[in-house]
Amino acid sequence: MGVVSTFKWSQVAWTVLTYVLVFLLVFPVLWMILTAFKTEVAAITIPPTLLFQPTLDQFGLALSSGFAAYLFNSLVASLVSTALALVLGIPAAYAMVFVMSQKSSNDMLFFVLSTRFMPFAAILVPLYVIITRLNLLDNLFILIVVYTAMNLPLIIWMARSYFLDLPKEVLEGAWLDGCSTLQTIVRVVIPMAAPGLAAAALLSIIFAWNDFFFAVTLTYTNSPTLPIMVAAFTSNEGLFLAKVSALATMIIIVPVAIGIYAQKHLVQGLTGGALK
Template identity: 85%
Template sequence: MTTEARRKWSTFAWTALTYILVFLLVFPVLWMALTGFKTEIAAINIPPILFFQPTLDQFLLAIQGGFGAYLFNSVAAALVSTAIALVLGIPAAYAMVFHMSTKSSNDMLFFVLSTRFMPFAAILVPLYVIVTRLNLLDNLFVLIVIYTAMNLPLIIWMARSYFLELPKEVLEGAWLDGCTTFQTIVRIVVPMAAPGLTAAALLAIIFAWNDFFFAVTLTYTNSPTLPIMVAAFTSNEGLFLARVSALATLIILVPVAIGIYAQR
């Protein structure tokens, strides 16, 4: 086999493998979306019904089940926590890059990231006790604080990585012109690192949006998020598969939209 033939065969093999992996990743999501357009009887039928009359009944039932309140809580918790994490994380990353030695900056980064080393299950019980003692159980404020703490290391890490790529000559020029630290961050650093900060913010939103672990433990009726609504469609009679699929399809629209926007 010639070198050119081997190259073509290698390209074909990698392309085929890529398509197979994409299919394996997309197929469950596509199947879930299609199940949302079925009736409950058709959704649980064995063997699966491949050809059916689509219906929007399950989407309507999901929306009528208090979808708006759950959606508000999810949006508020994700956006507010991300905004706070950015406000706290950007100055921290700026200080680590431009006002600390390389060794001190690396040590500080390790300390910040080490807060994510411990699994969330390890802090759940003491966190539940603290929240209960403060009488903040079933409060959206608690989720915002938790999501902020959860995403702050990510924001600092990604912001620091992008700040390291900024030309220091531009910042030194701003300092010589008399810009304060706040002015330098707002007028120089943030605009220049906007693509990276946007990516960090989108990841933080997705992590907060998808959280089920803390929400199911610390919320009940006043501030549950959309993932909790999915769990609510389980009764003594079993799982409402079509309705859960319809609701899950609505929920993943936000991460999908964020992913499409991030690629542009």
């Protein structure tokens, strides 16, 4: 009985510790959402007030500050770049697993991942010069190209890991039935690897959606994204804390909604290929 009692108390302790850690991680987000419903005066009150009259004024101010245009740019840049990365990355991962030799595949994978080893700041100056010479600065197209290149190694890496778990007998059956490489990818590989590809696509969207580094450097007035809008709320008058919290709350709705919807695929995709 003593061992059982100790085991139960150990489970309780680990459960309590888990809840405490989760609360510490989630608390800043909850506080931000709470602040979004305050007035600016209530938001900067010290000590902070927990009891206040909720208001939607800050959301109205954020929406009236050109939110729709920033939202459109973020959606287009994130979704289009992710789609392009999938179109380019899935065939590349397929070739690494089913066409190349293992040594060539490993060398190619290392080369692809090595593009992410270098800090983004190291490539910013030459990238900025090239884009300026091409007269593509402050253009949504160039932002899509940059995000595609940024997320392509992630797509290839995750897709390759998941393709390694696919039963080759099914693929061989498709080949015997006369399917071309494109037909095999579209009709067999993608449906079977859907959870892993969904996880890769979700992460790609989130990385592009949250990017501030490239967006603030390569865009000005024609194609700024939502993170740029958040930074624009800092002025000579100070930081509008309640307004920024309202805007940030609206910004996180998209990735949170996608994450909740694709939670099952995300877990399966991130754990798929783990043994490889």
